Amino acid sequence: MLQKCKEEFKIPLKLINTCKTYVQKTRNAVRLEGTWSSFYENKTGLTQGDFLTPILFNIALQKVIQSIKMVPSGI
Numbered sequence: 001m002l003q004k005c006k007e008e009f010k011i012p013l014k015l016i017n018t019c020k021t022y023v024q025k026t027r028n029a030v031r032l033e034g035t036w037s038s039f040y041e042n043k044t045g046l047t048q049g050d051f052l053t054p055i056l057f058n059i060a061l062q063k064v065i066q067s068i069k070m071v072p073s074g075i
Contacts, residue, residue: 009059019052 026042
């Protein structure tokens with residue numbers, strides 16, 4: 001998947017690996033009534049308000065748009 005993304009969107013592999021590490025090494029805690037929970041590892045998805053969210057969404061949407069254009073009958 002990463003190799004395909006690298007080829008289709010011309011994204012340097014170093015940047016892909018940096019983003020992958022950033023997303024995989026995320027730890028979170030929850031504050032409820034002023035008290036913080038213990039940290040837990042984020043297994044999937046992005047943290048709310050994460051700066052990567054709109055960028056990754058746009059890349060995924062671009063792939064969808066390209067796929068739609070390839071279909072002869074359109075949507």
